Amino acid sequence: MKKINKQEMKKIFLDGIVYKNPIIVQLLGMCSALAVSTSVINGLGMGASVTAVLVFSNVIISLLRNVIPNQIRIASYIVVIAGLVTVVDMVLKAYIPSLSASLGLFIPLIVVNCIILARAESFASKNPVLASAADGLAMGIGYTAAMVVVSAIREIIGNGTILGFDIFGGNYSPALLIILPPGGFLVLGGVIALFQYVRSKTEKKEGEK
């Protein structure tokens, strides 16, 4: 088995969280990102679920990468991912029913979240288990970080609370638009624009050095 060194690990994590952030850079899995990011708790819960599915699916597919024939690989990936998501759904319904109720339909929708299939196809099917697990974890952390940022903005402006705590006092009348779907697009677009701006500035600085 190819041993993974520290340098590669660092690259994997930096890619997942910053340079290839699944929501902000790769623009994958936006449907659930927009719909669920109405409060930080939901964003964290969704991020944790996606991370769990990502890590386990990457590990399983990496373990089976030499066993699954090429012609049926997509079908196999989908079966594995759907199975994993069903397990996550059942476990949440049984042990954290409040989170399951607030995330609702979007837990089963993780099956068609492009991030999972994209990482399975482009990374896990070609790399050893440890690297795939790290990649899954990194992408999951990147997804969760982006979700938390967007959810925090939407919750503070659209609901006057953060993590359920009132920050403006009871009299704040919230800008409902931000919590509704249009607000999701606006906030996410703004976050992506800000990220790209900062990135181009830092790259310019490094280019001048």
Add this chain to the structure above:
Amino acid sequence: MSVNNEEKNIEIVESEVLETELSEKEKESVSVKSMEIPVSELLGEKTGVEEKKEPSEREKELSEKGKKSSEKKKFKLSSGALSKVFSLSNILLGLRLCVIVAAVVFALAAVNYFTSPVIKGNEEEKGNVARSALVPDATSFSLYEGDIPESGRNVSEIYVAEQNGDTIAYCVGITTAGFGGDIDLVVAIRVDMSILGIKVISHSETVGIGASALEEDAALLPQFSGLPASSVDNVTAVSGATVTSNAVKSCVEEAAVVVNALVKGADSE
């Protein structure tokens, strides 16, 4: 996913639709093999992607096959084509996919064995909590085993609230269409046809509008407490949440009709 993969996925669906003469067992391996046939061949149209790997004899038969699925054309597959479709390599591919599916199903069954009783317990607990809160002076609740009256089209279940053996109220579980989806409610009505209260079990109403109207301390639900069932019409809807409010009102009206029928039925016994 690359365009190629997407086209292949579409092809699997297309060929399953067009299979009219093959049995269920054979369909599985056929759909795997037909991944390599371009959609253009099946539909007899040009889509611009050429992936010709099959002999022309097969293509002719398949373009015949590729008429609209509503036309039930009887056609014969030559034995040559059949043996290529059900070649050993394809059957092995199908079998390997079956093995993977079987492994996943086994894992799911194992997890379900542990979580399913917990989930059932959670739901029962939720129902019990709601019912006890609605009818605080009831000593026991029992599921109504009889037939739900025809007037209760949207009723899912009814619980009889008893106090020391006497029926004092009915808790009607009812579902109706709200603004964003179904609203599940439990409506508690006393045997003297006064409404005890309403509990919302689940809903998909818009945050800040319909959802706020359904909150316990909002303006809508408390209006029902103590209201005689005949004056549900007088309940004021929440402005901006008319659909949600009307859905709740219609639920309560229907529950009242059902409870009325049950009370009359119990009286005549």
